[in-house]
Amino acid sequence: MALNAKNLLTVLGSVLAFCATSVTTTALAADKKATISQAFQSMLYLPLYVAIDGGFFTKEGLDVTKQTAGSPSAALSAVLSGSADFSLHGPEWTAVAAEKGADVDVIANVVNGAAVWIATAPDVKFTSIKDVKGEVVVSGQMPTTSTSLFFRALKENGMSPGDVKLIQVPLGSEIGPLVAGQSKIAVMYEPGLDQAVAKGMKVVLSFPKLYGEYAFSSITAKRSIDPDTAERFVKGLQSALLYMQTNPAETAAxxxxxxxxxxxxxxxxxxxxxxxxxxxPKNVDITPKALTVAMDTQIALGNLKQQPKYDTFVARSYIQPALAAK
Known part of the structure; x- marks a missing residue:
């Protein structure tokens, strides 16, 4: 169909109006904001930092602000109060809150291994967890997952916390008694573990290898979260996790x-x-096995009454689109 001058102007006007609307919509999308409250600034939470610093949230049109709450309960409280859209901490905190009636779910995986190790002085003979019986062991002050996992390992091997001489110290300071010789065995997180290794200590047990899939830390959000914001967030995190697996040097940077x-x-x-x-983890998925293994620890400790219902507790409506994205 031929266009006369009048029709051409009309078409051009419509095109310009459409372009202006598209630009405005895109700009709004790019400026969409979200806040995440993390329990601590932690090496465990590196996937979040990669997603922020590597621009993966930005690519999803999301401007993410990170806040540090100082504790898991404070981070979760930020979500419950509405001062944060997401929180990052162990999923057991979310499970306890949900068990009490809070409208919260976990929507993505961040740490999928029981990120705790046992380090010893170089002269210690260690063939199994049973070798700690009667020994002085330094570990983090309860409640903390590192000491909880240590207790669980003792129980699984026919022992109890009373079978060791336990020194509980503030988290992150486990290396002090170990290097000073007050204890020759320590239950540790990173980066304290590799700080100890740098001082000549050796790693004798890896809980990530011992327990396999373990939902250690995850993203929590209220069920009333804006679905578009949540989907963008989980997709950005998924891209960051994929990047970490294939770009270890850049991840370390x-x-x-x-x-x-x-x-x-x-x-x-x-x-x-x-x-x-x-x-x-290699992706944001939280499997039934990973959740069950993690929650079993909390049930054994009396922190949780029963396993949360996977189908309602894990919001796969955000996980699945992220896994399907190219």
Missing amino acids: IARKEFPTLDAPVVDAAVKRMLADGVY
């Missing part, structure tokens, strides 16, 4: 940026170990 006060070789070793041991 982001970790060094996030933890500038740590020695670079320690950061690099910690990232390498957590990738190799499966602590950083």
Whole structure:
């Protein structure tokens, strides 16, 4: 169909109006904002930092602000109060809140291994967890997953916490008694573990390898979260996790940026170990097995009454689109 001058102007006007609307819509999408409250600034949460610093949230049109609450309960409270859209901590906190009637779910995986290790002095003979019986062991102050897992391992091997001489210290300071010789065995997180290795200690037990899939830390959101915001967030996190698996050097560089006060070789070793041991997951999925194993620890400790119902507790409506995205 031929266009006369009048029709051409009309068409051009419509096109320009459409373009203006598209630009405005795109700009609004790119400026969509979200806040996440993390329990701590932690090496375990590196997938979140990669998603932010690597621009993966930005690619999904999401501007994410990170806040540090100081504890899992405070991070979760930020979501419940509406001051944050998402929180990052162990899913057991979400399960306890949901058990009490809170309208919260977990929507993505961040840490999928029981990220705890046992380190010893180089002269310690260690063939199994049974070798700690009667020994002085330093571990984090309860409640913490590292000490909880240690207790679980003792129980599974016919022992109890009373079978060891336990020194509980503030999280992150386990290396002090170990290096000072007050204890020759320590239950540790990263990066303290590789700080100890750098001082000559040896790693004798990997809980990630012992327990396999373990929903250690995850993203929590209210069920009333804006679905579009949640979907963008989970897709951005998925892209970051894929990137970490194929770009370990670049991932370590982001970790060094996030933890500038740590020695670079320690950061690099910690990232390498957590990738190799499966602590950083390959995707955002939370499997029934991973959730069950993690919640069993909390049930055994009396923190949780029963397993949460997987189909209602894990919001796969956000996970599945992220897994399907190319």
